[in-house]
Amino acid sequence: MRWNETHLRVRYAETDQMGVVYHGSYLPWLEVGRVELLRSMGYHYKDLEAAGCVLAVAEVNVRYALPALYDDLIGVWARIKESNPRLVTIEYQVKRAETGELLASGYTKHIFLNKATLRPMRVPEAFKDAFIQVISESGL
Amino acid sequence: MRWNETHLRVRYAETDQMGVVYHGSYLPWLEVGRVELLRSMGYHYKDLEAAGCVLAVAEVNVRYALPALYDDLIGVWARIKESNPRLVTIEYQVKRAETGELLASGYTKHIFLNKATLRPMRVPEAFKDAFIQVISESGL
Amino acid sequence: MRWNETHLRVRYAETDQMGVVYHGSYLPWLEVGRVELLRSMGYHYKDLEAAGCVLAVAEVNVRYALPALYDDLIGVWARIKESNPRLVTIEYQVKRAETGELLASGYTKHIFLNKATLRPMRVPEAFKDAFIQVISESGL
Amino acid sequence: MRWNETHLRVRYAETDQMGVVYHGSYLPWLEVGRVELLRSMGYHYKDLEAAGCVLAVAEVNVRYALPALYDDLIGVWARIKESNPRLVTIEYQVKRAETGELLASGYTKHIFLNKATLRPMRVPEAFKDAFIQVISESGL
Numbered sequence: 001m002r003w004n005e006t007h008l009r010v011r012y013a014e015t016d017q018m019g020v021v022y023h024g025s026y027l028p029w030l031e032v033g034r035v036e037l038l039r040s041m042g043y044h045y046k047d048l049e050a051a052g053c054v055l056a057v058a059e060v061n062v063r064y065a066l067p068a069l070y071d072d073l074i075g076v077w078a079r080i081k082e083s084n085p086r087l088v089t090i091e092y093q094v095k096r097a098e099t100g101e102l103l104a105s106g107y108t109k110h111i112f113l114n115k116a117t118l119r120p121m122r123v124p125e126a127f128k129d130a131f132i133q134v135i136s137e138s139g140l
Numbered sequence: 141m142r143w144n145e146t147h148l149r150v151r152y153a154e155t156d157q158m159g160v161v162y163h164g165s166y167l168p169w170l171e172v173g174r175v176e177l178l179r180s181m182g183y184h185y186k187d188l189e190a191a192g193c194v195l196a197v198a199e200v201n202v203r204y205a206l207p208a209l210y211d212d213l214i215g216v217w218a219r220i221k222e223s224n225p226r227l228v229t230i231e232y233q234v235k236r237a238e239t240g241e242l243l244a245s246g247y248t249k250h251i252f253l254n255k256a257t258l259r260p261m262r263v264p265e266a267f268k269d270a271f272i273q274v275i276s277e278s279g280l
Numbered sequence: 281m282r283w284n285e286t287h288l289r290v291r292y293a294e295t296d297q298m299g300v301v302y303h304g305s306y307l308p309w310l311e312v313g314r315v316e317l318l319r320s321m322g323y324h325y326k327d328l329e330a331a332g333c334v335l336a337v338a339e340v341n342v343r344y345a346l347p348a349l350y351d352d353l354i355g356v357w358a359r360i361k362e363s364n365p366r367l368v369t370i371e372y373q374v375k376r377a378e379t380g381e382l383l384a385s386g387y388t389k390h391i392f393l394n395k396a397t398l399r400p401m402r403v404p405e406a407f408k409d410a411f412i413q414v415i416s417e418s419g420l
Numbered sequence: 421m422r423w424n425e426t427h428l429r430v431r432y433a434e435t436d437q438m439g440v441v442y443h444g445s446y447l448p449w450l451e452v453g454r455v456e457l458l459r460s461m462g463y464h465y466k467d468l469e470a471a472g473c474v475l476a477v478a479e480v481n482v483r484y485a486l487p488a489l490y491d492d493l494i495g496v497w498a499r500i501k502e503s504n505p506r507l508v509t510i511e512y513q514v515k516r517a518e519t520g521e522l523l524a525s526g527y528t529k530h531i532f533l534n535k536a537t538l539r540p541m542r543v544p545e546a547f548k549d550a551f552i553q554v555i556s557e558s559g560l
Contacts, residue, residue: 012315012325013164013308015157017210017469020538022153023477024447028293031444035292035351045292046351057443061481067538070157071315071326118440118487152455152465153448157329160398163337164311167304168433175432175491185432186491189297197303201341207398211455211466258300258347293444295437297490302433350437 003079006036007097010072020067026094026104027060033076034090034108043130051124055088055110062106066096073097083131085122087111143219146176147237150212160207166234166244167200173216174230174248183270189255191264195228196253202246206236213237223271225262227251283359286316287377290352300347306374306384307340313356314370314388323410329395331404335368336393342386346376353377363411365402367391423499426456427517430492440487446514446524447480453496454510454528463550469535471544475508476533482526486516493517503551505542507531 014025035045048055068074077093087109094104114121123131154165175185188195208214217233227249234244254261263271294305315325328335348354357373367389374384394401403411434445455465468475488494497513507529514524534541543551 009312011308012156012311013162016152017155017157017159018474018476018535018538019157023480024153024444024451027444027447028291031292032289044351054438056438057484059481059483060443061479063479064477067476071324115438118438149452151448152451158334158336158395158398163340164304164307167307168431171304171432172429184491194298196298197344199341199343200303201339203339204337207336211464255298258298292436293442296432297435297437297439299437304433 001080003077003093004033004037004040006033006076006078008032008074008076010068010070010074012070015070018067020069023062023064026062026064026068026106029074029076029094030060030062030078030090030092030106030108033078033092036076037078037080037090038130041130043127048124048127049115051126052115053121053124053127054113054115054118056113056118057108058087058111059109060106061108062104064104066101066103068094068096068103074103080131081107085112085128085132086120088131141220143217143233144173144177144180146173146216146218148172148214148216150208150210150214152210155210158207160209163202163204166202166204166208166246169214169216169234170200170202170218170230170232170246170248173218173232176216177218177220177230178270181270183267188264188267191266192255193261193264193267194253194255194258195250196258197248198227198251199249200246201248202244204244206241206243208234208236208243214243220271221247225252225268225272226260228271281360283357283373284313284317284320286313286356286358288312288354288356290348290350290354292350295350298347300349303342303344306342306344306348306386309354309356309374310340310342310358310370310372310386310388313358313372316356317358317360317370318410321410323407328404328407331406332395333401333404333407334393334395334398335390336398337388338367338391339389340386341388342384344384346381346383348374348376348383354383360411361387365392365408365412366400368411421500423497423513424453424457424460426453426496426498428452428494428496430488430490430494432490435490438487440489443482443484446482446484446488446526449494449496449514450480450482450498450510450512450526450528453498453512456496457498457500457510458550461550463547468544468547471546472535473541473544473547474533474535474538475530476538477528478507478531479529480526481528482524484524486521486523488514488516488523494523500551501527505532505548505552506540508551 016022156162436442
């Protein structure tokens with residue numbers, strides 16, 4: 001499945017006294033990357049919630065290669081790696097946009113939860129094509 | 141009304157590349173200060189929300205005197221400055237606990253909102269004594 | 281002095297369980313607004329730091345009018361309100377870009393500090409025209 | 421090697437509109453856990469930085485089991501899993517303190533970097549016993 005690139009600029013709030021971006025600041029960036037991946041396919045994450053479903057994070061993994069610096073223009077690349085009606089894995093590459101250097105890579109695993117009960121559910125029908133681009137028979 | 145002191149320790153995440161605590165990191169500290177002020181009086185903010193009411197922030201003001209540093213033990217002093225059944229003003233002093241130095245001072249103004257509609261409401265009866273310690277007749 | 285508008289989109293990380301944007305999340309937005317105000321005039325805040333000077337926050341004030349919501353496109357308007365070679369006051373308006381509704385307004389007061397010593401200094405010569413657009417004789 | 425437990429209380433700022441703690445908020449908690457692990461052994465992370473060394477994060481992994489809720493008292497358990505003079509892996513368990521429920525587990529991998537150059541270095545002599553509790557000959 002295809003990669004989508006989103007740009008953002010490093011905020012001062014995202015740095016720490018090491019003089020680089022705090023490692024935890026990358027998680028909101030990955031969130032921006034996956035929301036914009038959906039938007040690029042014509043879907044809005046807030047509509048998923050309006051349909052009574054949240055995409056909860058079950059696991060996050062980030063490997064840091066080079067530090068991001070204040071005011072850097074960052075490219076967050078995201079794509080769906082695996083999916084079935086209950087689970088989605090999205091992978092990411094975070095790059096310094098100007099140079100193309102890889103700063104970090106990682107993945108997030110998600111499960112669809114009923115927004116009211118926070119219990120697992122299947123992806124709502126209207127979002128099936130967004131997440132489940134290749135549905136194997138067994139996946140159903 | 142009396143001051144309550146709460147202690148917290150500066151996290152690395154709360155610093156920025158200036159080598160001190162990011163100015164925005166103080167707002168969660170003030171939040172901790174007012175929640176613990178309530179707790180010290182026997183009230184739990186989450187019970188207010190369980191009663192269908194949120195204490196929304198209408199205004200925040202912070203003056204920064206000296207920088208807080210990583211790993212400092214911080215004393216957040218909070219007290220109710222003014223209140224009526226619709227509005228509460230809380231004031232704060234943020235100190236370096238070891239030395240007593242004043243790092244910042246400020247206030248937050250709050251309004252009670254219905255949690256479902258986010259429209260103004262009066263403080264729930266069960267919390268009246270927490271917030272409205274001196275109720276003038278006109279305030280009612 | 282003129283207003284500059286910067287756009288940003290509300291991140292999920294910036295919301296809280298009230299279902300709206302956490303009041304503290306606005307401070308990084310104001311930071312983005314003033315950095316982009318400088319950029320719009322041809323100045324880069326990181327160059328100020330490279331010149332050995334940081335623009336420390338001495339005071340922040342925000343009044344909240346309406347809640348910002350997840351995924352809203354936000355317009356952060358910023359302009360220099362007052363300045364002299366030691367101090368700058370910047371004012372802000374935060375709007376829902378689509379509707380133009382005013383969500384919050386406020387100001388930040390700043391002092392120029394020597395980056396190494398964190399002691400007050402005058403604005404570096406190269407940045408004088410950025411901050412000190414109208415310098416009164418007495419201000420010098 | 422032994423586990424150390426640190427307590428912290430969930431802040432409102434750490435929740436999101438899902439009504440639970442934002443997944444990214446756990447990273448500062450892990451940071452608190454490892455800093456307090458060191459402190460429990462008689463070491464202060466800030467002294468490591470004073471010695472010209474930073475403990476950079478090379479990888480982070482978190483698996484989320486149950487949601488943490490606003491105002492929960494959280495127990496962050498941390499222990500050194502593996503270490504050599506250049507690398508340290510720390511593992512974590514995040515629990516709801518009152519019930520003992522496991523909320524999340526994970527690990528962080530770290531490398532020692534020269535604070536000035538951000539290039540890899542060996543752990544400073546004074547911290548060897550903190551991190552390298554079992555040093556194999558080959559590890560040297």
